[in-house]
Amino acid sequence: MNAGDWLYCAISGDYDTLLRATLPDGSTAENDDQNGDQRHSLLVARSSVGGSATVEVSGYQGATGAYDLSCKSFSETAPLFARQASLQAGAGGATRYMNRYSVPVQSGDFVLANLSDGNFDMVLRAQAPGGQEYQADDPENLFFEVSQAGTVELVATSYNVGETGNYRLETQVARGPQVLRQLPLQLNAGSPMSIDYSIPAAGLYLIRAESSDFDTVLSLRNKRTNEVVENDDYGEGYNSMAVMEAQAGTELEIGIRDYHGQNGGQFTITVLRAQTQRPANANGSYQLSERSERDIARYEDWYDVNVEGPGVAFVSVRSSSFDPIVRVRTADGLGYQNDDYNDDRSWSALAVPVPGPGRMRICVTSYEDRSTGQYDLQVFHAPTERPASIAPNWGN
Template sequence: MKIFQRNTGLGIIAGLLVMWPALVGAQAQELVRENVVLEAGLRTPTRVQFQVESPGLLLFDAGSIDLQPILSLEGPGGFSAQAEESQGRSQGLVYAPQGDYRLLIESADRQGSPPREVQVRVTLLQPENRLGMGEGVEGRLTPDSFMLPGSNRSEWYLVEIPETGTAVISMHSSDVDTLLTVYYPDGRIDSNDDYGSGTDSRITLRGEPGVSVLLGASALFGEEGAYSLDARIPEPPPALRLGELLRGQVFSSGSGDELRYEFTAPKSGYYRFSLSSSDFDTLLEASLAGGTRLSDDDGGEGSNSMLTVPLDEGENAEIIVKSYSGSGSFELVTALIPDPPALELGTAVSGELSPGGINRYSFRGRAGQLVSVQLVSQDFDTLLFVTTPEGTSIENDDASQPRGGSSAWDYVSRVEYQFTGDAPLFIEVRGYSQEDSGAYELLVTELDSDSIVPYREGARLELGEPVTSFLSAMGIEASSDDWYGESRVGQVYTIGLTEGRAYQITLESDSFDTFLQIDGPQGEAWENDDGPEDTNSLLVLTAPASGQYRLTASSYSGDAQGIYTLKVEEFELGELVLDQRGAIGAAQVEQEYVLTVSQPGTVRINLQSQDFDTRLSLLDPRGIIMAEDDDGGSGTDSMIVHDLNEPGIYTIRVMSFSSDAAGEFHLQVYRKDL
């Protein structure tokens, strides 16, 4: 198979955009090539639309000598991808299904500047080489082989997923250290370098039968040489039996090497699957009927894994053994957990936890019932682990002070759950560390579900009227490109706001650490984790435009659940008494400002910076710190709200969370009478 490349350099912004090659045996089609103009500081992205007529590997990037572009891709069925950013360029590489797409281009620079030109290009690669099941292919990597940006020369193949939904691809070479890479239509990317003791590679394809994936065969270090590929349908997974100790070996981390076993429950109950290894960090997964998928990395002792799975008699589960990192031998054992003691509603149970121990309980509720499971201790840092009848696991380490109990308890864990049927919860009492031990109290109470408004996606909020609802770990996925680069389960509301008016938005919960996201009608975005005083979220914003705003209520961990209250109300900022812009750096790591107070009032201090993670302190007239804040504002900005009852001269100290950070900041202080 002969492959060569032809450079089609852009020639406009030299050295910034990739020179995509074309192929013999493949098609490289340029879909977009145009200049767009961006203005730094503008949060509304520029959009470029295009169409993909047949699936392929989509390479998209943007480059500029004047600013750092941010490039994202949206496509059919909720498809999305984010380009990587580096030195004036953003590049992305995905398998793109057929359909309509749009690129969103904006500037990473938030300080205003004159409009700047950015060149955008999209190229679609469609290999014509196919690798069928039971077939073998001989090939050679040469200087003419196709090269992806930031990668080595590769030869590409289309592989169709067989009727079994699983295929194994192997690559062998005595000339090069092999590397296999797979791009799936749903956005997944998988790769494998060394399978076993040599430098051969093997990868397992899993997907919907009849769907084609893109397979890249390359050399890890860019070597040239001959290789061979083969594709086969693996044997059905062996059966896993209750009480059986199964031994095996994993040769590499990732899904390129995973072992699957079928288990059928002989009776209804909770089953414990334990995976242990002294050679590698284990990863255990379970795939259940209805698409539920459970996963555990370090739920066992050390780096071992453990899953608790509720199964009905005759129900099947697929148990998947993987390596989080490393390779070697493992042991897998299955056990039926004896029926644990049943908890009664409203009756506290006292117990004693031994070091490294786990004490188990169960509680059976009724459909629609909303309960709180609370664990408190003065002796150790509590960890509450609850397995639901749906098979999902919910855990909580630190909650607020206990409900209906003494505030003397030092450690509190709490999980809230709303039953969908009458199957029981499986509850485990643990310590946060293996050394934790001591006395504890466990209590299940019923919560008032009448005050809970059932969530409906996109429900409208009314100004000044709080909404109390229940955040479920089975909810919808909120925005995945937030400040932390993570996706989180959330519930989305809308509300109409008026340009120029100030609003205060609060998200409060006694059950979890809240996380609030707001999206404006013109692409604006705000978010907050912890307000100035606790783990509740608080944002104060002046609406930049009239229209519908999108509010997402979620948790900081991304998968917590429990009762929350969301409220939007008009807010009086008060008199602007201080408005300063400044900078910090190596020569001056902090700045101080004087605030003179003549009569009692409430101050709101906002510290914003696009250059560094801000930190803010308020000192009383004696120089004692009254309040401090890191991320109480939007994103990494800071905010302090405090009542100043005594006249005097107060000090505001502006700093960075990191001691070596530098850049510009904006400090504003508003004051209103008590």
């Protein structure tokens, strides 16, 4: 191998294969169970200096058997395809569908919203007057205070691109919370504690825990329904806040503990009750469909690259502007994807088996939604008659 060369090693056997390599620069690489297949192992690694690489074939937990080994080194000096470009807003990309709901609010209001009964992986987002943004996923529950009058925009969407389905949205606006009780208390170091509070009238109750001595974690348990909610770090500092609806006469167990499990000190529990409104336009059963508003989730650049014969294609994308993802679809229709090669968020790379001459489609996109910036794409091709099969991990 020359300095900067890549080593590609693939093994298939009739036993649980294990593959190791020591590169000329002294770095090592190991693989067992390529893409979960115990009979295949695959290595792709780069050496910073020239010399000989040593490849070791063995079996997991001493397994033995026949195997077929293929090793190849290839250089970055002559890429098959190279492009320095910019991922820009508006580039064609993956689409999520979304439904918007506008909720009028006043300063000091608390907004509670949740999605439920969905037959897809739901995500709930909100933007408050002033630009504060909130997002909830698994569970899809939002609870926040509004600092100025205006309109809160709720967005029901999906975690995965292109998903549609049915769901239920419930939204409440808690206005004018009144203090019912304020309790100064002491938490012994390392000892959680709880107190009971009897609900005087049906309604929405906000419980706040405040301390400058320890990091509060607040929990509420409705003793009638056994519903439990917990909150840590509401707002700034060590404070916590949780909210629960309860009927008159319900015993509410208010629990408090230190986040680190070892501190204690003075704290105050405040019980507030608020009048609630349920906006008609943001409560009910709804459908996320292809007729919903479209949201470009990630921008994508696509390139077509022709290869003249079988071999291994190595596709590399680097960017200092965003966290890149690289995808490849080979001529036989199989798809491959990588994000964060060797845990490097600025670099994604793939080794892809090329069965024969034809066209590869290469996609450059981002991990974060709506990311943009410069990137460097390089494609190398190492001819080999029998490229090892690699299980596809993207698309159909």
